Amino acid sequence: MxxxxxxxxxxxxxxxxxxxxxxxxxxxxxxxxxxxxxxxxPFWEEGGTxxxxxxxxxxxxxxxxxxxxxxxxxxxxxxxxLSVGGGVGLVLGIVSGYVGGKLDAFLxxxxxxxxxxxxxxxxxxxxxxxxxxMDTLVIALSLFLWAGFARVIRGEVLAIKQRDFVALARxxxxxxxxxxxxxxxxxxxxxxxxxLTLNVGVIIVAEASLSFLGAGVPPPTPSWGLMVAEGxxxxxxxxxxxxxxxxxxxLVVLSFNLFGDWLRDRLDPKLRQL
Amino acid sequence: xxxxxxxxxNGLTKHYPVAKGIxxxxxxxxxxxxxxxxxxxxxxxxxxxxxxxxxxxxTTSRLVLGLEPPTAGEVLLEGVSAQDLTxxxxxxxxxxxxxxxxxxxxxxxxxxxxGEIVGESLRISKWGTRAEIEERVAALLVEVGLRPExxxxxxxxFSGGQRQRIALASALAIGPKLIVLDEPxxxxxxxxxxxxxxxxxxxQEQDNVAYLLVAHDLATVRHMSEWTAVMYLGEIVExxxxxxxxxxxxxxxxxxxxxxxxxxxxxxxxxxxxLTGEVPSPLDPPGGCRFHTRCPFAxxxxxxxxxxxxxxxxxxxxxxxxxx
Amino acid sequence: xxxAPVLEVRNLHTHFFLRRGVVKAVDGVTxxxxxxxxxxxxxxxxxxxxLTALSILRLLPQEAARTVEGQVLLDGEDLLxxxxxxxxxxxxxxxxxILQDPQTSLNPVFSIGNQLHEALARRLDEGGRSLRERAxxxxxxxxxxxxxxxxxxxxxxxSGGMKQRVVGAIAISCAPEVMIADEPTTALDVTIQLxxxxxxxxxxxxxxxxxxxxTHDFGVVAHMCDRVAVMYxxxxxxxxxxxEIFDNPVHPYTQALIASVPKLRRKAGRLRAIDGQPxxxxxxxxxxxxxxxxxxxxxRCRERYPKAVSVGESHTASCWLAA
Numbered sequence: 030m031x032x033x034x035x036x037x038x039x040x041x042x043x044x045x046x047x048x049x050x051x052x053x054x055x056x057x058x059x060x061x062x063x064x065x066x067x068x069x070x071p072f073w074e075e076g077g078t079x080x081x082x083x084x085x086x087x088x089x090x091x092x093x094x095x096x097x098x099x100x101x102x103x104x105x106x107x108x109x110x111l112s113v114g115g116g117v118g119l120v121l122g123i124v125s126g127y128v129g130g131k132l133d134a135f136l137x138x139x140x141x142x143x144x145x146x147x148x149x150x151x152x153x154x155x156x157x158x159x160x161x162x163m164d165t166l167v168i169a170l171s172l173f174l175w176a177g178f179a180r181v182i183r184g185e186v187l188a189i190k191q192r193d194f195v196a197l198a199r200x201x202x203x204x205x206x207x208x209x210x211x212x213x214x215x216x217x218x219x220x221x222x223x224x225l226t227l228n229v230g231v232i233i234v235a236e237a238s239l240s241f242l243g244a245g246v247p248p249p250t251p252s253w254g255l256m257v258a259e260g261x262x263x264x265x266x267x268x269x270x271x272x273x274x275x276x277x278x279x280l281v282v283l284s285f286n287l288f289g290d291w292l293r294d295r296l297d298p299k300l301r302q303l
Numbered sequence: 304x305x306x307x308x309x310x311x312x313n314g315l316t317k318h319y320p321v322a323k324g325i326x327x328x329x330x331x332x333x334x335x336x337x338x339x340x341x342x343x344x345x346x347x348x349x350x351x352x353x354x355x356x357x358x359x360x361x362t363t364s365r366l367v368l369g370l371e372p373p374t375a376g377e378v379l380l381e382g383v384s385a386q387d388l389t390x391x392x393x394x395x396x397x398x399x400x401x402x403x404x405x406x407x408x409x410x411x412x413x414x415x416x417x418g419e420i421v422g423e424s425l426r427i428s429k430w431g432t433r434a435e436i437e438e439r440v441a442a443l444l445v446e447v448g449l450r451p452e453x454x455x456x457x458x459x460x461f462s463g464g465q466r467q468r469i470a471l472a473s474a475l476a477i478g479p480k481l482i483v484l485d486e487p488x489x490x491x492x493x494x495x496x497x498x499x500x501x502x503x504x505x506x507q508e509q510d511n512v513a514y515l516l517v518a519h520d521l522a523t524v525r526h527m528s529e530w531t532a533v534m535y536l537g538e539i540v541e542x543x544x545x546x547x548x549x550x551x552x553x554x555x556x557x558x559x560x561x562x563x564x565x566x567x568x569x570x571x572x573x574x575x576x577x578l579t580g581e582v583p584s585p586l587d588p589p590g591g592c593r594f595h596t597r598c599p600f601a602x603x604x605x606x607x608x609x610x611x612x613x614x615x616x617x618x619x620x621x622x623x624x625x626x627x
Numbered sequence: 628x629x630x631a632p633v634l635e636v637r638n639l640h641t642h643f644f645l646r647r648g649v650v651k652a653v654d655g656v657t658x659x660x661x662x663x664x665x666x667x668x669x670x671x672x673x674x675x676x677x678l679t680a681l682s683i684l685r686l687l688p689q690e691a692a693r694t695v696e697g698q699v700l701l702d703g704e705d706l707l708x709x710x711x712x713x714x715x716x717x718x719x720x721x722x723x724x725i726l727q728d729p730q731t732s733l734n735p736v737f738s739i740g741n742q743l744h745e746a747l748a749r750r751l752d753e754g755g756r757s758l759r760e761r762a763x764x765x766x767x768x769x770x771x772x773x774x775x776x777x778x779x780x781x782x783x784x785x786s787g788g789m790k791q792r793v794v795g796a797i798a799i800s801c802a803p804e805v806m807i808a809d810e811p812t813t814a815l816d817v818t819i820q821l822x823x824x825x826x827x828x829x830x831x832x833x834x835x836x837x838x839x840x841x842t843h844d845f846g847v848v849a850h851m852c853d854r855v856a857v858m859y860x861x862x863x864x865x866x867x868x869x870x871e872i873f874d875n876p877v878h879p880y881t882q883a884l885i886a887s888v889p890k891l892r893r894k895a896g897r898l899r900a901i902d903g904q905p906x907x908x909x910x911x912x913x914x915x916x917x918x919x920x921x922x923x924x925x926x927r928c929r930e931r932y933p934k935a936v937s938v939g940e941s942h943t944a945s946c947w948l949a950a
Binding site: 192193194196197198199200201202203207212215216218 | 396
């Protein structure tokens with residue numbers, strides 16, 4: 030059995046901590062400009078100061094502060110998109126798998142269609158029609174997420190449906206709704222949890238990509254993807270602008286994936302016995 | 304039969320259509336899982352339904368439980384048909400018939416504790432207050448040989464035999480008239496089977512519940528049931544009071560089943576009808592008597608005319624041309 | 628049959644090393660199998676009978692399981708001392724195995740012929756026949772109808788009984804000295820089960836193999852076996868010729884097991900059930916492992932494990948009451 034990935038756990042914990050307590054952790058504002066201090070390098074480089082540990086951007090804003098607030102944006106977007114997209118996928122997956130027949134065939138064709146849909150294009154379209162913003166971002170990401178959840182959960186339900194306790198629930202006189210949400214739902218929660226953690230990484234990358242393309246959170250709100258985008262013009266002279274948020278994204282996504290793998294093993298009762 | 308029947312099954316038929324084609328599917332045949340069977344069970348009695356896999360005995364049990372609608376025929380439980388029930392009527396039907404299935408690892412919801420599992424049918428029918436249900440669950444656990452404090456544990460903490468007891472307690476909770484027992488001991492270890500069979504008999508005596516026992520093991524059926532029905536390819540070929548049937552087997556298929564039972568002593572080998580070949584597909588059952596392709600006594604008429612169940616001694620029915 | 632043993636298992640210990648402790652699944656098992664003999668290894672699930680078979684073949688299921696002590700002698704050579712490469716030569720060529728579930732024993736993506744060829748190719752044929760001819764021949768030996776057509780078919784086209792015959796054909800294709808059959812008929816229907824058991828007996832007589840037959844069913848034992856070893860909680864509690872075991876069982880566990888099975892020819896009012904359950908293998912008592920369920924248990928039964936004592940001609944039992 031795999032051990033708890035401590036490093037991942039620490040990175041995820043740090044991210045949540047800085048996101049929640051950002052205003053108390055830094056004396057700087059993430060938005061206010063301070064042009065005299067623009068493009069300061071990190072403190073260990075020549076010309077860097079310990080006041081701006083990771084340096085500043087072209088408007089003189091503290092990079093570390095923006096990273097903290099960016100974590101906030103990432104987490105809020107992720108949580109919302111996962112609750113909406115994941116929740117819809119969970120419910121549709123259970124209904125589709127349990128009810129079966131024509132409804133199942135229809136829903137699964139919709140899922141196929143959703144997979145075939147160019148998400149990024151659709152998000153750009155939404156951003157143009159609805160305007161940039163967090164709500165647009167959450168809607169786009171949810172539309173992208175639900176199909177994957179629905180498909181996996183449905184597969185799980187198809188297997189659970191064959192088990193005798195479901196037939197017995199019908200013999201006891203349970204209604205279909207009761208069977209789906211009292212008897213079956215608790216049995217897919219493990220899978221759901223694993224899907225959630227494994228999708229955190231996907232969402233963070235997607236959010237960053239969309240913000241990078243300009244379809245995400247509008248400036249000056251800090252978002253990691255946006256920070257990478259803003260810094261890419263100065264990549265030769267001020268490497269930290271793009272590279273540091275890029276490293277943050279990589280570390281966090283990797284941590285969530287490792288954590289998800291661990292959780293999957295942990296929650297699989299067959300593996301747990303060993 | 305002196306007592307009124309609890310369960311009456313008349314002309315019960317279940318066919319599953321087999322479709323072919325990707326774009327435009329059409330029916331190419333039907334699996335005749337159950338093909339026009341009749342039987343009845345009296346209050347507090349046990350009917351054993353015997354046959355090999357694919358003979359339709361499990362489908363029959365699912366039809367009786369109302370888990371699937373029949374293609375034709377009816378299942379009457381105290382005169383009420385299992386079909387087309389909704390709402391309150393459906394709950395009333397399910398309050399009268401319950402089930403214990405073969406595999407105790409699959410029949411208990413791993414995410415519910417034992418108290419919830421046993422009390423489920425009580426909660427659905429709003430049988431009483433929370434405290435009343437808890438009290439009843441405790442009493443049921445004692446009745447099946449467990450302890451009241453087991454109610455707070457989860458299924459994975461129990462052995463196969465104990466799980467099957469929990470399944471029985473759950474079936475008994477609502478006070479059913481009939482319990483369908485689908486191979487209730489065959490997944491259990493040999494040393495545990497006798498415990499479970501004794502418990503089933505004790506419970507029957509105490510609660511006067513009728514059993515429909517689906518099994519492949521003749522010795523289990525003899526031990527448990529007053530009546531025995533033998534199924535082959537969706538049809539009942541022999542149906543009689545257990546003692547009559549075990550003393551005087553009439554149908555060649557039943558005799559073959561008896562011959563296939565392994566001896567209980569190394570010297571206990573008896574005359575044999577060893578069947579050759581395997582059970583034909585229920586998708587396209589043989590014409591005439593369905594057993595004629597494997598029957599050592601088959602005559603010309605057997606492949607042309609299907610025999611009907613005829614009575615010899617009181618209540619001993621068999622469907623075979625040799626008997627006419 | 629008084630020939631030399633082809634397979635001898637001496638004091639075999641196979642344990643699972645888990646985080647929560649050591650599970651002594653096989654805890655000192657000794658028996659021998661002669662050429663041309665069927666030895667029934669009887670016990671309930673979890674008694675260690677299947678793990679004994681896997682230990683003989685050195686195919687232990689997980690990394691956590693290890694054979695820590697004992698010898699497995701095939702014609703006098705210790706299999707536990709062989710290298711992994713030598714062991715591969717033994718498996719399939721000198722010891723064959725048939726498992727319970729024919730569904731999972733065959734690879735669904737290869738034809739019957741393909742799977743037989745693989746087994747047959749390991750051995751050169753004296754007659755110089757082609758693989759195909761030999762495959763048809765071995766399928767004929769296991770009485771599979773129309774073998775010429777079958778070799779082109781895939782497992783899903785065959786019924787359970789036919790599949791188990793193919794598994795049998797693969798097992799005998801290299802004329803093994805020993806066959807281990809682990810509940811080979813449990814998944815089959817009663818009428819098919821009888822056919823299959825008779826086939827195994829026939830093959831055994833014609834090939835002169837020794838068969839280690841693992842089962843929980845005393846009916847199978849009565850029909851198939853020459854000798855019986857009854858296993859309980861990791862140890863063999865009684866061994867003897869099959870008639871001795873049925874007519875004169877000495878160990879209370881053997882007695883209770885035989886008595887608890889309902890009889891076809893007699894109607895019993897109430898079955899003689901064995902109370903309780905087997906002990907947990909991770910927490911075994913010091914004394915006799917059956918003591919807690921035994922109607923005759925005495926104080927000494929709980930204190931020390933009884934040695935195997937002879938209670939008749941080649942009939943031994945581990946019980947204080949027999950000593």
